[in-house]
Amino acid sequence: MLDQFGREIDYLRLSVTERCNLRCIYCREGNDCFTAENELSAKEISRIVEQMVALGVRKVRVTGGEPLVxxxxxxxxxxxxxxxEVADLCMTTNAQGLENRVADLRCAGLGRLNISLDSLCKERYSKMTRGGHLGDVLGGIDAALACGMGLIKVNTVLVRGENDSEIGDFIRLAKEYPIDVRFIELMPIGRLGEDGTRRIPSAEVLEAYPELRPVAPRSPCQPSEDFAGEGFRGRVGFISPVSHKFCGVCNRVRLTSDGHLRMCLGDNAETDLRPALERSDEMLFETIREAVWKKPRGHHFETLFHSLRAMNRIGG
Incomplete structure (x- = not known):
């Protein structure tokens, strides 16, 4: 499935809910309270995925909100x-409640996990997530390793003045365990990200930790630049959409939980798939194909972009 710039689009980020059991400081704002009322049903999701696979999608990441709700x-x-045809089926989760469900998810066909973890300090983790329990995350990681889940990646959003003092601790996590730690640059979505002063560029981290050396990517279209040091069992990755734009090799689109196909995280254009869902699979196929063709050349983060959806309403 090609877009108008000749990029092969084979990766779907599938948000199954806007709901979440946490309120991370860079994601959710205000007193929003989301319900399941407008979420696509499991049957509707299955129909959309079937057409996207027919169009060439080969990787699906389940996201939210928090999928486990x-x-x-x-x-x-x-x-x-x-x-x-789906060679890579993975999920991004905050791991609250993962420990008791990961074995069943593995049996259902889930292959990998990305686990959001912004602090290794119990009190700071609770503060940044507004109520999360660090023990649940660590228990979920242990259970995932025990049931034979594939490569586990830990996603850490770096926020200056919040968790920047823990960068070395996360790097040691990648050294001592077979886990990839990926530092995600704070994106200009929501008040915290749009401020701009809390963002920590990858160059700043690499300058402080010169023992990290570049390594070949695990996938040619991955957004992260990977590094490792002597004796590392895992990797340290940097996802830097603002300071290191990777739009030229972007191979992904996003489906929101209310049925909108979004071509780019940093562009507000969306296509509502619900009218096509009410008609036929053929109409759904054509609607998706036409929407993907119009995928923009790149995001607009560098031009004071303001997202009309918070992160939990787009899908992480």
Missing amino acids: RSDLEQIVADIARHP
């Missing part, structure tokens, strides 16, 4: 996994 998550995963 959906009681039918295992069914959603199983419906995706039944497509042999």
Whole structure:
């Protein structure tokens, strides 16, 4: 499936809910309270994924909000996994409640996990997530390793003045365990990110830790630049969409939980798939194909971009 600039689009980031059991400082704002009312059903998700696979999608990442708040998550995963063309089925989660469900998700066909973890300090983690429990995350990681889940990646959003004192601790995590730690640059979405002063560029971290050396990427289209040091069991990655734009090799689109196909995180254009869902699979196929063709050349983060959706409403 090609867009107008000749990029092969084969990666779907599938948000199954806007709901979340945390309120991370860079993600959710105000007193928003989301319900399941406008979420696509498991059957609707399955129909959309079927057409996207027919169009060439080969990787699906389940996101939210927090996917684990959906009681039918295992069914959603199983419906995706039944497509042999999907070579990589993974999920991004905050791991609150993961420990008791990860074995069933693995059996349903989930292959990998990205786990959001912004602090290794119990009190700071609770503050940054506004109520999360660090023990739940660590228990979820242990359970995922125990049930044979594939490569686990830890996603850490660096925020100046919040968790920048822990950068060395996260790097040691990648050294001592078979886990990839990826530092994510704070994006200009929401008040915290749009301020601009809290962003920590990758160059600043690399200057402070010269023992980190570049290594070959695990995937040619991955957004992270990977590094490692002597004796590392995992890697340290940097995802820097603002300071190191990677739009030229972008191979992804996003489906929001309310049925809108979004071509770019840093562009507000969306296509509502619900009208096509109410008609036929053929109409759904053509609607998706036409929307992907119009994917913009790149994001607008560098031009005072203001997202009309908070991060939890787009899908992480």
